[in-house]
Amino acid sequence: MLQALDMYWHEDCLKCGCCDCRLGEVGSTLYTKANLILCKRDYLRLFGATGYCAACSKVIPAFEMVMRAKSNVYHLECFACQQCNHRFCVGDRFYLCDNKILCEYDYEERLVFASMAYNASSLAHIRRQVSNLQVCPRPKTA
Structure with a gap:
């Protein structure tokens, strides 16, 4: 017996009015x-908000599972x-930035570029460092 709507029901009698599934089982x-x-x-299909x-x-x-941020x-x-279409897994960190x-x-790459844009002297400093890099030959192995 099931109790619903202040009444008692046989398990076979308490069914969804649309799909006829046994509500005690779902x-x-x-x-x-x-x-x-x-x-x-x-209920969600008929009356839920999409x-x-x-x-x-x-x-x-309305009945579909979703993710929220x-x-x-x-x-x-x-x-x-x-940005890169990486699908998130359980435990992955994600950031909501500019509604994306x-x-x-x-996210961290965007922060680096944003900070460089605000500080033009650091961008010039990075360019000087990159232009001063020298390619070192690989050590020869015997």
């Missing part, structure tokens, strides 16, 4: 609207560095 929550008893997927992916600008259905929402396959997600390497 989780511990159910949704009701307009006198319908629904599973989560059908959104748009911050990377590709295509529609994300602050207020931005992404398809799982779109959650990648928007970046991997750690591209």
